[in-house]
Amino acid sequence: MNRWMLLAAVIVAPLPALAQDAREPGRPPQRVRNVQLVGDEKCPPAVGDEIVVCGRIDPGEVYRIPEEFRERPANPANTAWAVRAEQMMQDNRAGLPDSCSPVGTGGQTGCNAQFMDNWRAQQRDQRRRDNLVP
Template identity: 50%
Template sequence: MLSTLLFAALIVAPAPAQDGGTQDGPPKRVRSILLYGDDKCPKAESPDEVVVCANAGESPYRIPKSLRNQPNEGAAAQAWTNRVETVEEFNRAGLPNSCSPVGIGGQTGCTRAAIRQWYQERVDAKAKAARTTAPAED
């Protein structure tokens, strides 16, 4: 009976540290280092120190590849048909289905304009996400 109790106490008791270190709490010093190119991670100066290294790319002075050569999203980069549609929509103020506070039929196109804008924002967001996740070439 006594051996069974002793065996159960050993199973329930927490296991001692495997490396036999004397440290009971967190490390006294933690160094975070960004490495560029082929830099090597430095060794810890003492047993109470932890060194954390992360590779940050080619050089600290270069723009990361994922951010290079982003396409222009301004008016000049839009297709000609999109620019024409924008001008025509602006000139339709006051006409039916134009979503304008001017004229007798201007309010009738507001819902359609809101749905069109929502759909276009979704398409633009998907295109932008595809451009940022695709690997950029030099």
Template identity: 50%
Template structure:
């Protein structure tokens, strides 16, 4: 009985492997991608060992900039007001000076409490704004 079980199991495992045939033709050597617009025809393969894959887009997209390039660049600092840019410049220049809360330079540690309070007030303003926005 055990022989029949083992023989059936061996036959079940090897049958799918025997059923596979070798490919009749080798796969194509070259795949070309093309984008066509509107009712334009897809280009024909140049040889028998080439496949042409066509992507069809609407006619209105023909002369447009591709979507991946359409997003405007990040201009957060260029669009900022003069006051915000001046404040950022002052914060950048503050490093290494007295009242800067920096380990660079003499007297830098004297501004740590002021920096902590500035950050806390900014955080609190953000929290209050978020609470006002919640219906």
């Protein structure tokens, strides 16, 4: 009986020492795992020298696009120069001839052209739909 206890003590004694060696003070963990839990799932246990960070999310938002990946308003500092120049030209067209704008002296002249372009597009679309009917 004493031999078995001695054998068990010899086998179990190095285990805490090995675990302590794996986590030296001042050394970061080898792996950090982020897990998102839904409903009443349980946080998985850490294996070896790892840290498990668990966060619970609402079951209705499982398929929602995370906040950091959703579209945000364009940041002018991250916009190409050509896009900024084009936007500036479009913004400054208000009130110029052929702009169809209620502002300025020549803004109304472009409205008729815009209405005609829309009418032509509607006619083309109607002809395309008519051709689909057997």
